[in-house]
Amino acid sequence: MDSDEKDSIKNESIEEEVEEVEPARKKKKVSREDDHEYTVFIKNLSFDTTNEDLKECFKKFGKINYALIVRDNVSGHSRGTGFVQFEKKESVEICLNQAGKIVLQDFTLDLMPALPKGKVKQIEKEKEAKKVEPKDSRNLYLLREGMIMAGSTASEGVSATDMAKRLRLEQLKSSMLKNLTRFISRDRLTIHNLPDSYDDAKLRKMVVAKTGSKPIECRVMRENKPTPTHPKGKSKGFGFLSFSRHEDALAVLRKLNNNPEIFSANHRPIVSFSIEDMNVLKIKERREIRSKLNNPTYQEKLKIKKLKRKENRKNKSENKPAIKGTRKAPKQVEENEDAFSGFASKPGSVPKHRGTFKLKEQSKIHEKSMKTQNKLRRRQKHELEVQQEKQEKKFDRSVKKSKISDKDSLVAKINKYKDLLKGSNDESTKKQKSKKWYVD
Template sequence: MAVSSLFVRNLPVSATNERLEEVFSELGPLKKCFVVKEKGTDRCRGFGYVAFSMEEDSRKALKETIKYDGRKLSVTAAKKKAYDKKKEESTVKLKNKNKKARLIIRNLSFKCSEEDLQQVFSKFGTVLEVNVPLKPDGKKRGFAFVQFKNILEAGKALSATNMKEIKGRQVAVDWAVAKDKFVSTVKASPGNSPDSLVPNLLPRMSRQIVKERMKRRGMTLKRKMKQTLITVMLDLMMMTTKMKMKAMTAAKMMVRNQFHWLLPSHYVSVFMNLLLRSPLKGHPPKKNPQPSDVREGKTIFIRNLSFDTEEETLEEALLKFGELKYIRIVLHPDTEHSKGCAFAQFKTKEAAERCIAASLDESENGGLRVDGRKLNVVLAVSREDAAKLKEKKVKTHTGTRNLYLAREGLIRAGTKAAEGVPAADMAKRERFEELKRLKLRDINVFVSKTRLCVHNLPKSVDTKQLRVLCLKAAGGGRDARVVECRIMYDRKPQGKKVMGRSLGFAFVQFQEHEHALAALRYLNNNPSVFGPNKRPIVEFSLEDSTKLKIKEMRRGLTCVLQHHSKQAQQEKQQKLHKPAPDPEETDIKQFSGFRTTAEVEEVELPDGKKRKKVLHLPSHRGPKIRYQHALPHPRCTLPKKRLRNKDEDKFDNLVEQYKKKILGDSGKAKVSKMLKKKKWFCS
């Protein structure tokens, strides 16, 4: 960000860009203004950035006290991000990461092209690059580099193509090493100056031909060979035991490959005899000192690392738990590639404990993850303790589906447990076992550790009897508890019965696995429970995880609906039914009349003395006259007459006058009789 940018902290969770812009725009024109929100939500993380158009305004904002809705803000100058440096570091990391899956192919035929290598090595994985180096004159150098997408594919290609023929020529395939590392290794090796390596020799090339071509250097091949052998021999004698083992392996490879005539086998056998002897006197093999922090609990051992994970990436993931002293990824001694594990030492024991606790989270997205892999983190132990643990290590993982419990209680025909079992019961057991195998093919089905399925029950056994029987089979102690006991009945009851007939099987769920296991082992195939001809068939129940999730969701929804309905009912009752008044208070108000209380206040007299306040007699006697009842009652307001039109009134008067003239006084009676007569349409 520019110099005129500010970093604003102590913002509320509800802060918005518009409101922040409104607060800071009072100090000057703004170029940019925003709050930093949590990913996927509109909640503010408590800070934001403000960029002014003028540097003077930003300096003014640093000096003044700024408030956001009454909340004092902390304003500081924003630091500039080192974009270029980070980008450069990430590029270098990516480059080094890609170089690890790189192979070098030596003794390559000059007829072999990049397309041929692409075709050969693409069988083992994704080939990103094929490079065949050329000389200044345009001729091929006799070796090539093949870059794979990851180390696993490269390792597969190495083991499959090493010492195999490509374009009619046997090639040697190995892991590629960085050029600077290779040059430094060559320079550091003793006796390097008088020796030279002649690659790309034909298998049938004789010594004489090589000798003639090497005469230009002024030294014969024979003498050169002797110097090389002496140098190799001295180097091997001065090596430690671990280095000697590597040298022996290298010597064997030299004898086996196509250039075996350069180092005859009898020389190698002499070297082997020398190496197998005891170490030279005065040069005992050095022992690696044991780390001093193993007993302190600060060092952790990390497994399940990706082979491509770098120490820097792992360090970023571990720094959130505390400061680190070092991180070491364990490399293979021969290939120098990661073995998928690492050591890390924290500065404090508490940081190591926090890291281990975070890795133990078994939720779907929980735990400690680096490069998409969940890490297994434990405290590091000494070599001796690790060796003891390796000897005592017994595989106890039972899986998430508890499939080992599916065999519990299995009775096969011909075994000792099957003696005396009726043929009908054995047929049932075989049918149940076949159904169990079919159901367990679904990965969503698992074996319950606490729920039993009891078959072959008599029709007369009810739920209460079965519960008592199972509790007795589990040991009958106070700890044994049956959570659920359900006998399955027919849905259609017969006759006037409330429930249908028993289907002959039930489900019994215990609170603890130990009690369920004890009940199964006691009840299963026991002839003394229901008789020798009706033996219970008991096994652990099979459960469907998807159906259990739906059941749990329905149960949670039901609880929420019940809670809401209960609240609504309580509110409705509170509105309809007001709290009843206290009967004592009601009686007092209606029947007891005026109520007196003992006065404890003191009154100061004119002479300065004090006495208790005395309640005087009432000044009014007789009935209580309430003036509000003496007021006159409000009169009923009559409805107003409808306003009539003057023209209508004139017309009515004119009609009345004509009636009197024509009909006279008896006209009204005649008119009334005429009106009383039925109309023509009523007859």
């Protein structure tokens, strides 16, 4: 048989199989406006039931056009629901009267009249409109801010020690955030990889010089053991920065994080939003209130503040313009333009923090990329050295040739000068030399 004949036979057999397997789908294509009046919607079906089982179960109520089980588009598994369309409306009424009595594969079926397509779409839209997005009260979306992934442009030039430190900090954050009382602060930052020489004043100067924003709090964490070299205690290598606005904190993070120009290229600052505990903050607030109440001058200050507020309100109400001007919108922080600063976070409906397994994979990928980069650098260095050696050899050869040529020219000149002195070039002297100058 020829290949064309074999292909035609195969196509015919496939078409016959499709007609046998999917008769219900073909019948479903012929739709009417009142199709929903002839169909029954069935719930609580077993996931193992097929179209044939459903058809056999509902045969007793009348002739059936089709019986279909609703399946997932991707996996193809049953959703536990289905449709049965009858030829007559009477059979639908009889079937609905038997609701709660029909059992299929040890499952009691729930029967409902089918709805028109337009109504189903309306119900779906209403459900979507009623859906309330979960509020991110813990600000978990800020966990992504400043994150550096292996293979990205921000990871270029990052040392293996810095990447390993970032991995440890990410793991520590994920373990800390398992406690639901902890959240990510919007206006407080942590900065790691600080040099030992940095104190509070030096850190504040650096932040103001590099970012232009003044922090409210600027603290370098130190050990409680004072030593002769470190009377205030040795630095722990990290500190805290707090700002009055979230926008300022975000701008500082994007300017300082992973910046190679601040400390050094192999020892870059690791900046992120700090994790706070709600219980600890409440204790601090109570302590502040107690200290204020015990302070005798605080009550007088409160009275002065209240009077000032009242005066300001009166002045504002008197000086209000007739036409209300447009209110200026708050300045939005632009997305990080610097390639080194890492990811920019955005508030999402379902915030998630990364797992430790993915972080380990990222560190492995970064190590591999660092190895490949080091190999390329070594090759480039070796190629440059080889080129330099070749150029030096060429230069040495040219110098040697020039020296040899100079020597030859000098030797020739000296010989000529000697010949002149001897008079070997003059013909008369040559003739005289041939004769004897003495008498026998």
